[in-house]
Amino acid sequence: MAYSIKSFEQIRKSILQEYRNTTGITASDDSDAGIRADGTASVVEGLYHHQTYIQRQLFISTADEPYLYIHAEELNLPRLGGSTTTGSVTAQSNVDLTIKSGTKLTDGNGYYWHVINDTYLISGQKTIVNITADQVGASWNFTGTSLLWVSPLAGLDGTATVNNLTGGADSEALEDWRTRLLERKQLGFNRDRKADIVSVMHTISGVEYIYVYPKRRGLGSLDVAITASGKALPSKSLLDTAQAVLDDYAGFWADCRAFAPTERKVDLVATITGISANLTDVEETIKSYFNELEPAQTLQVSTLISRIMALDNVSDVVLSQNSNIVAEVNWMHVEWLRAGNIVVKQT
Structure with a gap:
């Protein structure tokens, strides 16, 4: 049974009752004894709250952020500070030139990346250039197809084709860190x-x-x-x-x-029946389902159809894929089903 902590009013009444029992005075609320009881009860209530606060910091599940760092030091599990997006682009020039380390690229929306090492370009040849984000965070993971050079050199094509830009992560959320600490505490060492x-x-x-x-x-x-x-x-x-x-x-x-898992692109055609059905919503629903799939997870056609049927004005749907797609797992690779060419049309 949890320890019962008295409220301010209960503490005050106890003090006044003790005054009355020991002195025989009436001790009304506006008496000198009543005023002293108010002050004493406030101090005692504050001490109770302080003890409750201390108790809360003793456990990972209830500790405030500053005290989680103490638990983390004991468990040797520091908070993750995030990571920087890295990857490469393909650049091309009509003259021989060197792209210096630190040269900037942008998506035109306030995000910037820079070249990691000096890279020599031969006229007319496509060259891979390694780049990294200017700041830590998941927002710099880029899913588009091209970036723009900031102040490109003469002869350099102002547009660079993105090969991949991934790996960026935000600083670990407080509750995610708390969950990891709890898991480590529960697991022990093995x-x-x-x-x-x-x-x-x-x-x-x-x-x-x-x-x-x-x-x-x-x-x-x-x-x-x-x-x-x-x-x-x-x-x-x-x-x-x-x-x-x-x-x-x-x-x-x-x-x-x-x-890394092996991506397996799945092309899909969805034929929709229904007056005023929003084909864009259908396409987004299909892509959202693919995004939820984890490596080695099977694509369930019935689940996808039920999600599409739940959309407004969709009375029927026929998919080009009428059976489940099983991701292959063997000693060579682990397949990850991803959205390929998605086509949505209406009958």
Whole structure:
């Protein structure tokens, strides 16, 4: 049973009752004894609140943010500070030139990336240029097709084609950090459980989902598939970081490998029946369903159809794919079903 903490009024009444019992005075509310009881009750109530505050900080589930850092130090599980988007673009020039490190690119909406290393371009040849975001955060993960050079050199094509820009993550949310601390506290120390592997991989900023496959390449092997924040494939730098963490944690007892799932694009045609049905909503519903799929997860046609049928003015739908699509998982790859060419038309 929880300890019962008295309210201000209950404390005040107890003090006044004690005055009356020991002195025999009436001790009305506006008497000197009543005023002293008010002051004493306020102090006692404050002490009760202080004790409640201290008790709250003792437990991870209720501690305020400053005290979580103390729990984190004990568990050796610091808060993740976020990560920077990295990737590459393809540049082209009609003259030989060198793009200097630090040269900026932008999407035209206030987001900037810069070149990591000096890169030499040969006239007429497409060249891969490695870039990184100017700031930490998931907002710099880019899903478009091109970026613009800021103040391009003479002869340089002002538009660069994006190959990939992923790996950026925001600083860890307070409640996500609290959840990780609770998991570590509950797990204790044991290196060879699946939950332990997932926990240690979650210490890497930018990693979103983790899938553990023991003995995937045979006895003694341990493979871990990861995805990046924003349901994206991990960049090479993120994979390298994950591999280093995995080797340090479990490399002495297993042949470890961190790897990225294999994207499998699924083309789909949806034929809609219904007056005034919004085809854009249907397309967004289909893409949203694909975004929810995790690596190795099966595409359930019946689930997708039910979501489309729930939209306004849709009376029927026929999909070009009439059976479930099973993502293949073997020693070579783990498939991740993603939206390919989505076409929505109306009968």
